[in-house]
Amino acid sequence: MNGMSNRKTGEVILDVQNISLSFGGVKALTDISFDVREHEVRAIIGPNGAGKSSMLNCINGVYQPQQGQITFRGQHFRHMNSRQVAEMGVARTFQNLALFKGMSVLDNIMTGRNLKMKSGLLAQALRWGPAAREEIAQREFVERIIDFLEIQLHRKTPVGRLPYGLQKRVDLGRALAMEPQVLLLDEPMAGMNVEEKQDMSRFILDVNDEFGTTIVLIEHDMGVVMDISDRVVVLDYGKKIGDGTPDEVRNNEDVIRAYLGTEH
Amino acid sequence: MGFFLETLFGGLMAGMLYALVAIGFVLIFKASGVFNFAQGAMVLFAALTMARFAEWIPRWTGLDNMLLVNLLAACVAAAAMVVVAWLVERLVLRHLVNQEGITLLMATLGISYFLDGAGQLLFGSSTYKIDVGMPKDPMIVLENVFPGGLLLSKEDLYAAAMAAVLVVLLSLFFQKTKTGRALRAVADDHQAAQSIGIPLARIWVIVWSVGGLVALVAGIIWGSKLGVQYSISLVALKAFPVVILGGLTSVPGAILGGLIIGVGEKLSEIYIGPMVGGGIENWFAYVLALAFLLVRPQGLFGDKIIDRV
Numbered sequence: 001m002n003g004m005s006n007r008k009t010g011e012v013i014l015d016v017q018n019i020s021l022s023f024g025g026v027k028a029l030t031d032i033s034f035d036v037r038e039h040e041v042r043a044i045i046g047p048n049g050a051g052k053s054s055m056l057n058c059i060n061g062v063y064q065p066q067q068g069q070i071t072f073r074g075q076h077f078r079h080m081n082s083r084q085v086a087e088m089g090v091a092r093t094f095q096n097l098a099l100f101k102g103m104s105v106l107d108n109i110m111t112g113r114n115l116k117m118k119s120g121l122l123a124q125a126l127r128w129g130p131a132a133r134e135e136i137a138q139r140e141f142v143e144r145i146i147d148f149l150e151i152q153l154h155r156k157t158p159v160g161r162l163p164y165g166l167q168k169r170v171d172l173g174r175a176l177a178m179e180p181q182v183l184l185l186d187e188p189m190a191g192m193n194v195e196e197k198q199d200m201s202r203f204i205l206d207v208n209d210e211f212g213t214t215i216v217l218i219e220h221d222m223g224v225v226m227d228i229s230d231r232v233v234v235l236d237y238g239k240k241i242g243d244g245t246p247d248e249v250r251n252n253e254d255v256i257r258a259y260l261g262t263e264h
Numbered sequence: 265m266g267f268f269l270e271t272l273f274g275g276l277m278a279g280m281l282y283a284l285v286a287i288g289f290v291l292i293f294k295a296s297g298v299f300n301f302a303q304g305a306m307v308l309f310a311a312l313t314m315a316r317f318a319e320w321i322p323r324w325t326g327l328d329n330m331l332l333v334n335l336l337a338a339c340v341a342a343a344a345m346v347v348v349a350w351l352v353e354r355l356v357l358r359h360l361v362n363q364e365g366i367t368l369l370m371a372t373l374g375i376s377y378f379l380d381g382a383g384q385l386l387f388g389s390s391t392y393k394i395d396v397g398m399p400k401d402p403m404i405v406l407e408n409v410f411p412g413g414l415l416l417s418k419e420d421l422y423a424a425a426m427a428a429v430l431v432v433l434l435s436l437f438f439q440k441t442k443t444g445r446a447l448r449a450v451a452d453d454h455q456a457a458q459s460i461g462i463p464l465a466r467i468w469v470i471v472w473s474v475g476g477l478v479a480l481v482a483g484i485i486w487g488s489k490l491g492v493q494y495s496i497s498l499v500a501l502k503a504f505p506v507v508i509l510g511g512l513t514s515v516p517g518a519i520l521g522g523l524i525i526g527v528g529e530k531l532s533e534i535y536i537g538p539m540v541g542g543g544i545e546n547w548f549a550y551v552l553a554l555a556f557l558l559v560r561p562q563g564l565f566g567d568k569i570i571d572r573v
Contacts, residue, residue: 060459062455062458062459081458082458082459082461083458083461083462083463086459086460086461087461091459091460092459094455094456094459098453098455098456098459099452099453099456100448100449100451100452100453100456100457101452101453102448102451102452103445103448103449103452107445107448110442110445111445111446111449111457111460111462112460113442114442114445114446114460114461114462115460115461117442174456174460175460178460178461
């Protein structure tokens with residue numbers, strides 16, 4: 001399954017150029033550059049504290065890097081807030097679940113459609129003609145996501161009551177509801193058992209295959225990363241130490257050193 | 265029996281008014297995690313705006329249709345509350361994002377003093393009246409069931425109807441609209457809400473505006489019953505035990521809590537009061553709240569706090 005050679009990757013959709021980010025005196029990222037091609041699964045790996053989540057947060061508009069720029073579909077941006085990034089078609093999931101715990105699975109995923117809904121407040125409250133049709137259309141879309149993620153049974157359950165693995169799926173569902181072009185996954189399999197990891201890998205590959213969504217993911221499980229990614233970026237102490245196909249990265253001396261901590 | 269029912273009814277009505285103020289607390293707490301100490305001041309400010317404009321509009325324009333004047337004044341007051349909400353977000357909340365709850369609480373305490381002062385500076389500090397045409401005369405019902413019938417206040421019934429309409433509108437807004445969904449989302453997780461494109465700043469303005477409108481309705485009802493004066497802002501103190509009873513995050517809790525407090529204080533005054541020399545209406549609510557804190561700190565419907573250790 002290695003490499004996914006049958007899948008077609010396209011043009012560069014996301015280009016990260018010379019990004020540096022620091023918090024006070026602490027350098028989180030130093031001069032990072034890499035690109036992401038359309039339809040590919042791109043992994044960012046590295047030991048704890050390497051700056052992976054910071055990188056994702058830069059792309060997502062949560063952090064503003066001090067230097068460098070990010071180009072998304074030919075548009076440059078440096079000072080973008082989360083909303084603008086969301087409007088451009090970038091969705092994300094969170095390392096530590098950030099779901100709306102009191103709301104049902106359905107409502108959680110519906111929030112992902114927020115940017116797509118246009119009718120006025122009053123019309124929605126009264127379920128008036130077009131607003132009702134819109135709500136139904138959005139609801140249909142959400143139901144498809146629910147089917148896709150196989151969580152039909154839990155539709156009305158408050159998310160806080162679901163087991164961890166299912167909550168991770170809802171997190172993915174909410175991101176999918178935005179119909180993103182690029183999906184950022186921050187450790188989608190953290191804390192999962194083998195079975196849950198297999199399910200999640202399958203969902204990620206299906207999203208990539210069926211919807212053609214470009215995927216950027218951070219993951220610690222090397223087996224999973226090597227299996228599902230097309231290309232891998234390796235960070236260590238905020239610097240890029242490797243970039244290439246899983247095989248290239250696996251045999252990269254710097255990467256081996258960073259992970260095993262031995263001198264060669 | 266008739267007397268008991270009259271007392272009960274009086275208690276329900278008082279309780280409903282407490283509930284209205286408490287709902288304001290709950291809405292803002294749910295959506296922004298801020299315990300808004302200024303809710304009472306907002307009630308006063310809204311009521312003052314309403315009362316003074318109802319007085320000024322006929323003088324300026326020569327309108328004498330009371331309904332129209334009241335509607336215009338209510339619109340002005342509503343607009344004023346939206347401006348207040350916007351200013352609160354701009355000048356206060358925006359700069360205190362991610363601060364401790366206690367910091368935000370202190371900030372709302374400041375807002376509360378500011379609004380008290382600004383309201384009286386702009387609109388004067390004597391007692392004003394709001395007359396939205398609520399009937400002042402009581403009515404007698406069920407004469408054939410109880411000797412002498414039950415004496416009910418029509419004004420209270422009107423007020424109850426207004427409050428009920430407000431609650432229905434609020435629940436439609438929160439449950440059925442995408443903005444309502446966004447508000448609930450922000451209440452649960454700020455960061456996740458931002459990642460799906462929900463703008464926090466706008467949501468805060470909306471929720472404080474809604475809090476302001478609820479304050480306006482409470483202000484109109486209280487003001488038309490008791491007159492608009494500084495002491496109106498103190499009704500907020502009665503709303504604290506209500507939210508403790510009902511739970512800080514639950515609108516139904518605020519309503520039920522308000523009714524329990526209202527009924528409780530009236531009935532206890534009548535039936536327990538004489539045993540301890542009377543005057544217990546004033547502190548009954550707080551004792552009840554204290555007892556609740558010991559037994560069920562999250563309130564009737566509040567989110568149960570479970571910490572993993």
